[in-house]
Amino acid sequence: MGVEVRTGQRVLDVILDGVTVGTEFIRTGYVVWGAGVTATPAHRSLGLDAAPGGLIPVDRFLRVAGHENVFATGDTADFTGTDGKRPPGLAQVAEQRGVLLGCLLKQQASLAEFVFGSRGNTGVIGRNAAIFDFGKWTLKGRAAWLLWAFVHVFLLINFEKRVLVSVQWLRR
Ligand SMILES: Cc1cc2nc3c(=O)[nH]c(=O)nc-3n(C[C@H](O)[C@H](O)[C@H](O)COP(=O)(O)OP(=O)(O)OC[C@H]3O[C@@H](n4cnc5c(N)ncnc54)[C@H](O)[C@@H]3O)c2cc1C
Incomplete structure (x- = not known):
C-alpha cells in the first residue's frame, strides 16, 4: 500500500514541517504519533518500583512482587511467561487474566500459572x-x-x- 515501515529507529524531534529520525530529517505536513501508552500509576499506591512503561512486576501467577495476596492483571502487569515470552497488551490477554483471577477469587480454582492462549x-x-x-x-x-x-x-x-x-x- 506504499507504506515503508522502519523499525529500530528513534524519533528525536517533531517540528512543524517534519520529523527527525536518527540522523535523517523527513519532511512532512502530517505526523501521526502512535506510541506512548503508559499504564496507570497503580504501582505508586503499592510503594513499588515500576517496570518500564509504568507496569507492575508480577510473578507467573500474576502476584505482585513481594505480596502474597495482591495481583495485577491486564495491561498493567509486567508479566513474562515460563517460555520467556511477554504476551501483547491486547484485550484477549486482559480477558484471560481476568477469568483466571476471577475463578481464584470465587475459590472455583486454586492458584494457577497464567498461560496465554492466543486466539490469533x-x-x-x-x-x-x-x-x-x-x-x-x-x-x-x-x-x-x-x-x-x-x-x-x-x-x-x-x-x-x-x-x-x-x-x-x-x-x-
Ligand atoms: C487506542 C487503543 C486501541 C486498542 N485497540 C485494541 C484492539 O483493537 N484490540 C485489542 O485486543 N486491544 C486493543 N487495545 C488494548 C486493550 O484496550 C487493552 O489491552 C485492554 O483494554 C486492557 O484491559 P485492562 O482491563 O488491563 O485495562 P483497561 O481496559 O484500560 O481498564 C482499566 C480500568 O481501570 C480503571 N482505573 C485506572 N486506574 C484506576 C484507579 N486508580 N482506581 C479505579 N479504577 C482505575 C480505568 O479507568 C479503566 O476503566 C487498544 C488500546 C488502545 C489504547
Whole structure:
C-alpha cells in the first residue's frame, strides 16, 4: 500500500514541517504519533518500583512482587511467561487474566500459572483490507475483512449491540 515501515529507529524531534529520525530529517505536513501508552500509576499506591512503561512486576501467577495476596492483571502487569515470552497488551490477554483471577477469587480454582492462549491477531486497515494472523496461517484482503467484521460483531456484549453495529455498518 506504499507504506515503508522502519523499525529500530528513534524519533528525536517533531517540528512543524517534519520529523527527525536518527540522523535523517523527513519532511512532512502530517505526523501521526502512535506510541506512548503508559499504564496507570497503580504501582505508586503499592510503594513499588515500576517496570518500564509504568507496569507492575508480577510473578507467573500474576502476584505482585513481594505480596502474597495482591495481583495485577491486564495491561498493567509486567508479566513474562515460563517460555520467556511477554504476551501483547491486547484485550484477549486482559480477558484471560481476568477469568483466571476471577475463578481464584470465587475459590472455583486454586492458584494457577497464567498461560496465554492466543486466539490469533487481526488488524483492519479499512473496507476490504484486513489481516488475520493465526500463527500457522494468515488471511488477507476482503475475506479477512469479512471475518474481522463477523468476529467484531460476535464479541460485542449483547444482542442489541450486535444488531446496532451491524445496521450501522450496512448503512455506510
Ligand atoms: C487506542 C487503543 C486501541 C486498542 N485497540 C485494541 C484492539 O483493537 N484490540 C485489542 O485486543 N486491544 C486493543 N487495545 C488494548 C486493550 O484496550 C487493552 O489491552 C485492554 O483494554 C486492557 O484491559 P485492562 O482491563 O488491563 O485495562 P483497561 O481496559 O484500560 O481498564 C482499566 C480500568 O481501570 C480503571 N482505573 C485506572 N486506574 C484506576 C484507579 N486508580 N482506581 C479505579 N479504577 C482505575 C480505568 O479507568 C479503566 O476503566 C487498544 C488500546 C488502545 C489504547
